[in-house]
Each structure stands twice: as structure tokens, then as C-alpha cells.
Amino acid sequence: MSEITYKEAGVDTQEGARAVDAIRDAVKSTYRDEVVGDIGGFGGLFSAAALKNMQEPLLVSGTDGVGTKLALAQRFDRHDTVGIDLVAMCANDILACGAEPLFFLDYVAIGKLDSGHVARIVGGIAEGCRQAGCALIGGEMAEHPGVMAEDDYDLSGFCVGVVDKPKMLNLENVCEGDAILGLASSGVHSNGFSLVRRALTDGADDDTLLASREDLGGLSLVDALLAPTRIYVRSILGLLASGAPVHALAHITGGGITENLDRALPRGLDAAVVAGTWAIPPVITYVVDAAGLSQEQALRTFNMGIGMAVICDPSDAAAIKETLELHGERVFEIGTIIASDEGRDAKGKVVYRDQVGA
Numbered sequence: 001m002s003e004i005t006y007k008e009a010g011v012d013t014q015e016g017a018r019a020v021d022a023i024r025d026a027v028k029s030t031y032r033d034e035v036v037g038d039i040g041g042f043g044g045l046f047s048a049a050a051l052k053n054m055q056e057p058l059l060v061s062g063t064d065g066v067g068t069k070l071a072l073a074q075r076f077d078r079h080d081t082v083g084i085d086l087v088a089m090c091a092n093d094i095l096a097c098g099a100e101p102l103f104f105l106d107y108v109a110i111g112k113l114d115s116g117h118v119a120r121i122v123g124g125i126a127e128g129c130r131q132a133g134c135a136l137i138g139g140e141m142a143e144h145p146g147v148m149a150e151d152d153y154d155l156s157g158f159c160v161g162v163v164d165k166p167k168m169l170n171l172e173n174v175c176e177g178d179a180i181l182g183l184a185s186s187g188v189h190s191n192g193f194s195l196v197r198r199a200l201t202d203g204a205d206d207d208t209l210l211a212s213r214e215d216l217g218g219l220s221l222v223d224a225l226l227a228p229t230r231i232y233v234r235s236i237l238g239l240l241a242s243g244a245p246v247h248a249l250a251h252i253t254g255g256g257i258t259e260n261l262d263r264a265l266p267r268g269l270d271a272a273v274v275a276g277t278w279a280i281p282p283v284i285t286y287v288v289d290a291a292g293l294s295q296e297q298a299l300r301t302f303n304m305g306i307g308m309a310v311i312c313d314p315s316d317a318a319a320i321k322e323t324l325e326l327h328g329e330r331v332f333e334i335g336t337i338i339a340s341d342e343g344r345d346a347k348g349k350v351v352y353r354d355q356v357g358a
Contacts, residue, residue, distance in 0.1 A: 010143065010146060012143070015113045015115055018115040019113060023122040023126075030104075030126050030129040030130055030134070031137075032102075034135070055166055056165035060094045061158070062093040063157065064156075065155055065156050070153065070155065072226060074153070078226055082124055082228075083106075083127065083128055083155070084229065085190045086106065086125055086155050086156075087128025088132075089229060091161075092231065092251045093159075093251050096250060096251045097163055097170065098163045098168055098240055099168075100163070100233075101159050104129050104132075104159050104160075106125050106136070106139035107139060108140065109148065109153060110143060110144065110148065110154075111147075111149045111151060112145065112150035113141060113143045124228075128228075131233070132231050133237075169248050171264050171348075173248055174266055174269060174337055175337065179333060180310070180336060181309065182306035184278070184330035185252070185303045185306060186230040187224060187225070187283050188225055188284060188303070189307060191255075191303065192287075199287065200225075200291075208221075209222045215282055215286065216283055225283060227283075230307050244319070246320065248310075250309040255301075256299050256300045256301050258296075261273070265347075268339065268340050268346060270338050270348055271348070271350045272338045272351050272352075272353055273352050274335050279305055295352075311337065317333060338351075
């Protein structure tokens with residue numbers, strides 16, 4: 001019986017080694033002082049010495065992916081920003097309790113490994129880690145011949161952060177009368193792309209999708225849809241470090257405002273969100289119109305222009321808004337916390353009101 005090598009079976013370990021070399025500088029560019037060692041070991045090492053300065057340090061972890069936004073990236077050979085999306089989806093999640101992201105690990109499953117291709121993907125992950133201030137300390141590149149097409153790949157990410165328990169944000173801090181501030185999103189982010197593709201891109205030719213559009217500010221539809229998810233870590237951590245009395249945060253991700261803002265509400269309190277108080281990105285309006293979505297469905301599918309919500313005392317709202325704007329955020333006052341009309345024991349929910357005078 002003749003020998004069948006691993007390479008002949010579809011897995012090229014030498015190309016894998018070249019891929020590690022190709023991403024080495026990008027990975028090292030994310031390192032913090034707490035990182036111990038270098039890539040290539042069996043596990044990533046990160047010093048926990050700084051946690052001794054906290055009263056009661058809590059580790060906070062999160063995991064997520066990019067979803068079918070990858071199908072659009074693969075179709076147009078755009079692989080350098082989906083890694084930012086990957087980090088954003090994980091880092092913004094753990095940020096919601098006030099945690100600082102410390103380190104990140106990635107998992108790249110790919111049909112056929114190409115070191116240059118992987119370098120672009122991981123380069124985006126490294127950029128996301130730099131934006132989030134966390135270190136990329138490890139990961140896995142797995143070649144899947146016979147399971148995935150050669151040009152196909154999928155991404156998963158894993159983020160670990162820390163928060164001092166006495167400073168942790170949670171829904172128990174939220175009070176009736178609190179203000180709700182919305183931080184602008186950068187577009188669709190990384191949710192709802194199965195609907196985006198069904199409504200807009202799967203049946204359209206490449207030239208149409210790549211054409212510059214006035215209604216998208218001169219961007220093509222591909223450029224607007226692939227804009228990477230905004231990472232709010234530095235601005236929110238800067239806000240918290242200033243001593244601002246934030247009561248709670250909500251990352252507006254899959255499920256839109258309707259199914260994410262309610263996660264920051266205690267029983268007996270609802271979030272009354274006022275329509276028309278913030279700017280909706282043109283690309284989201286375009287997608288909603290193309291899909292023929294009702295306002296209700298749009299608000300529970302897409303972020304609708306709000307990527308993170310901050311809940312605070314109304315007397316602090318102006319100062320918090322100003323601080324966030326100094327950190328580069330666009331901030332809108334989008335609503336108020338109200339008593340639930342279903343009683344004190346009712347689960348908190350999001351309700352929508354029309355803007356007065358609109």
C-alpha cells in the first residue's frame with residue numbers, strides 16, 4: 001500500500017507554520033505588559049498580578065463570531081476588517097458590566113490554508129485587539145478539507161476581562177427616571193446579515209454592489225455593509241475611569257434595541273425609547289426598506305444606529321454625554337426609564353414612543 005501524506009490528505013502543516021510566521025508581528029503588536037512569552041506555545045500566558053490591587057476581582061468571559069457577514073467578505077475578497085468585527089462582538093459584550101478586556105483568543109476554521117490569506121484575517125483581529133486594548137495571546141488555525149470549500153472560512157473569538165465587583169455595572173442600579181443615552185453605531189455591525197444577503201446581495205451582480213451610491217454618502221453597498229463593528233471599550237472605560245456614575249450598559253447586538261436594552265432592566269421598570277431622537281445610518285435604512293420590514297421588526301433585528309446604550313441619572317446625562325463625545329463618540333439622548341404598566345414584578349421591556357412635536 002502506497003504512503004498517503006497528511007498534505008495529500010489536504011492538510012499542509014508547512015503552510016501552517018508559514019501562516020504563524022506571517023501573523024507574528026501583528027499578534028505581538030497587541031501585547032500588554034501582562035503577556036508572558038510569545039505565540040507558538042501550547043497555551044497563552046497572562047499575568048494576573050495587577051488583580052491583587054482590586055478589592056474583589058471578577059473575571060468576565062465572552063465568546064462570539066462574525067456570522068454570515070463572512071459570506072459577503074469572501075465573495076468580494078475583503079478579509080482585513082472581519083477580524084475587527086470578531087473582537088468587537090466579544091469585547092463589547094463583556095464591557096457591558098464595566099469589565100476591561102484583558103486578552104483574546106481566536107479560532108479560524110478554513111477549507112485550505114493560505115498564509116497570506118490568514119495574515120489578512122488575523123491582521124484584522126489584531127487591529128480589533130488594539131482598539132479594545134486587549135492582547136491576542138493565542139488561537140487556532142484549523143484546516144478542514146472535505147468539510148469546507150477551499151475558499152471558505154469561519155471565525156470564533158474568546159475574550160476574557162476583569163472588573164472589580166464593587167464597581168461592576170448591573171441592572172440593580174437602574175432607577176425610575178434614569179436617562180438612556182445611545183452611542184452611534186458604525187452601520188449594520190455584524191448582525192442580521194442572513195436577512196441582508198437575502199434582501200440585497202444574493203441576487204445582485206457584483207458591479208451593482210460595488211457601484212458608488214449617493215444615498216450612501218459615496219460608498220458602495222459592499223463598503224457600507226462591510227464597515228467594521230465599532231468597538232466602544234476605550235471610550236466607556238475612559239468614562240468609568242473619570243468616576244462618572246453610570247448605572248448600566250447594554251450592547252445593542254443581535255435582536256436590536258428591543259431585545260438587548262431590556263437585558264439592562266430590573267423587574268418593574270421599562271425603557272421608554274423615543275423614536276426620531278437619533279440618526280439612523282443610511283445603509284440600515286436601505287436594508288430595512290429593501291426587506292420591507294415594519295418598524296417593530298427593524299428594531300428587533302438591527303441596531304438601527306445605536307451600538308451601545310448608557311443608563312444614568314438624568315442629572316448626570318449632560319456631563320456623561322460630553323465626556324463620551326470627547327472620546328470620539330456620537331451620543332444621543334434616546335429615552336427614559338419608566339415604571340412598568342404591568343406591575344413591580346413584571347420583566348422589564350422596551351417600549352417605543354413618538355417624538356413630541358415630530
